[in-house]
Amino acid sequence: MANSTPIWIRSHNVWNERAGRFEAAALRVEDDKIVAVAQHGEVPDGAELTDFGDDYVMPGLLNTHVHLDFSGSQTPLKDFESEDPAERLLRAAGNAHRLLMSGCTTARDCGSHWTTLALARRPDLSPVPLPRLLLSGPPITVPRGHLHFMHGVVRDDGDIIAHIDRLQREGGTSVKCMVSGGQMTPGSKPEDTVFEQPSLDLMTAESRRRSLPSVAHVLATESVRRAALARFDSLEHCAFFERLPNGLINRNYDDEVALVLRDSGSAMMANLSTAMPFLEHLRTIEAPTDVQANALRQFDKMIDNFGKLVRLGIPMVCGNDAGVNETPFDSTWLEVVWMIKAGQAPVDALRSATIGAARALLIDNHVGRLEKGYSADLIVLRGNPLDDAANLKSPAFVMARGTVYVGGQTAGHA
Ligand SMILES: [Zn+2]
Numbered sequence: 001m002a003n004s005t006p007i008w009i010r011s012h013n014v015w016n017e018r019a020g021r022f023e024a025a026a027l028r029v030e031d032d033k034i035v036a037v038a039q040h041g042e043v044p045d046g047a048e049l050t051d052f053g054d055d056y057v058m059p060g061l062l063n064t065h066v067h068l069d070f071s072g073s074q075t076p077l078k079d080f081e082s083e084d085p086a087e088r089l090l091r092a093a094g095n096a097h098r099l100l101m102s103g104c105t106t107a108r109d110c111g112s113h114w115t116t117l118a119l120a121r122r123p124d125l126s127p128v129p130l131p132r133l134l135l136s137g138p139p140i141t142v143p144r145g146h147l148h149f150m151h152g153v154v155r156d157d158g159d160i161i162a163h164i165d166r167l168q169r170e171g172g173t174s175v176k177c178m179v180s181g182g183q184m185t186p187g188s189k190p191e192d193t194v195f196e197q198p199s200l201d202l203m204t205a206e207s208r209r210r211s212l213p214s215v216a217h218v219l220a221t222e223s224v225r226r227a228a229l230a231r232f233d234s235l236e237h238c239a240f241f242e243r244l245p246n247g248l249i250n251r252n253y254d255d256e257v258a259l260v261l262r263d264s265g266s267a268m269m270a271n272l273s274t275a276m277p278f279l280e281h282l283r284t285i286e287a288p289t290d291v292q293a294n295a296l297r298q299f300d301k302m303i304d305n306f307g308k309l310v311r312l313g314i315p316m317v318c319g320n321d322a323g324v325n326e327t328p329f330d331s332t333w334l335e336v337v338w339m340i341k342a343g344q345a346p347v348d349a350l351r352s353a354t355i356g357a358a359r360a361l362l363i364d365n366h367v368g369r370l371e372k373g374y375s376a377d378l379i380v381l382r383g384n385p386l387d388d389a390a391n392l393k394s395p396a397f398v399m400a401r402g403t404v405y406v407g408g409q410t411a412g413h414a
Contacts, residue, residue: 006030008049009399010040013384015058017355017369020347022056022384029376032401036372052380052397058350059368060105060131060377060400061392062357063332064215065236065269065319068092068119068135069112069150072328074278077184081149085115092116095322095329097128100405102330103395105377106358106367108134108319110176110215110236111147120171129405132377134361136176136215137167140203142194146182146217157202164206174361175207175214177232180223180241183249184324190219191243193226200230207233213362215269225257228264234317234360235261236269240305248294251301253308262312267360269319270306272338277326307343316344317360318353333392336385346386353392376402 010026014037024040043049069088071079072095083091092112096119099107109116112135119126120135138152140163145153154160164175179195181188200216207214216227219239227235238261242252261268279299282292310316320335321327332353339349348356358368367375380397397407 067323070323098329
């Protein structure tokens with residue numbers, strides 16, 4: 001239950017987003033909000049206080065790209081196809097709960113079945129506590145396009161408006177479009193761009209008019225260019241994919257398109273840590289096949305491209321495609337680790353997983369900082385995440401909207 005009587009939380013290391021460092025402070029939480037940030041010693045006598053000593057208090061993580069309907073197993077598509085909508089809804093609630101318990105207090109679903117929008121309409125009915133969820137429902141896609149089996153197929157601009165109307169009516173709070181093909185959908189070609197510019201412009205204009213964040217799946221180079229020109233709030237993957245004559249997919253970084261992306265002001269989600277166990281397994285194979293060797297080569301290129309795009313100043317946001325192949329829902333922290341390995345400064349990577357992500361989701365006026373008026377979403381870590389982002393794993397304490405879900409301890413008195 002949220003606290004109606006104010007409580008105080010303090011530590012010598014509380015995240016100050018504007019300064020980009022941890023410093024001594026005390027937070028006053030009332031109901032679901034932070035109502036004051038005070039000096040460490042300013043907690044009034046007799047107040048209900050949880051003192052975290054030198055532990056690190058920061059905003060709960062945001063994961064801008066998950067698929068709640070997917071199992072995260074080695075065969076997520078097979079699992080999806082074998083389950084009916086009711087079973088998928090149960091899976092989605094469980095997956096969302098795992099996000100919350102791992103310290104991710106806000107998540108955006110980037111593609112699920114229509115039925116899963118029930119979680120947005122009636123979170124109060126969920127058998128398990130949920131993080132703040134933004135749901136995209138079925139992604140807008142073309143006939144036989146990427147994730148068409150989620151039933152977001154459109155044939156013309158009229159269909160696009162009808163789709164967004166229905167999405168909003170059924171509780172959707174984000175508009176997702178598959179601007180290129182995808183790797184997971186049989187028959188869909190990731191190197192192909194499938195929407196024309198006017199349709200993409202229509203999607204972002206409609207999203208903006210309704211104050212919904214827009215998000216574009218872009219693997220093909222031309223799809224990155226068009227989605228950037230349409231100014232989607234967030235561009236996913238930005239893989240610069242091309243198909244080589246030998247049939248293999250290749251990342252061919254395009255300097256000009258990278259500049260179009262930079263000038264768009266759009267954020268980018270790179271999901272560097274997706275399918276990490278699979279890649280680790282590939283590295284142990286002594287004589288990999290061409291396809292396996294290419295997968296490892298493309299991973300290295302992805303890391304390299306991320307560094308180039310960071311240096312261009314493109315705002316990166318944290319997301320890991322949780323739910324797809326071997327990508328569990330408690331591994332948001334691993335994405336932050338890889339964003340740093342691939343070239344982000346630790347302070348910027350923390351922002352990518354908090355205020356930066358909130359900005360791409362259009363909720364940065366109340367989520368992503370520990371400030372007066374902000375949602376009381378916070379996690380407490382034993383070690384400094386700026387020294388090692390792996391300290392984000394398994395937080396000792398998780399509070400979401402003023403309610404404690406992990407590490408509830410008896411409050412002391414000041
Ligand atoms: Zn995805």
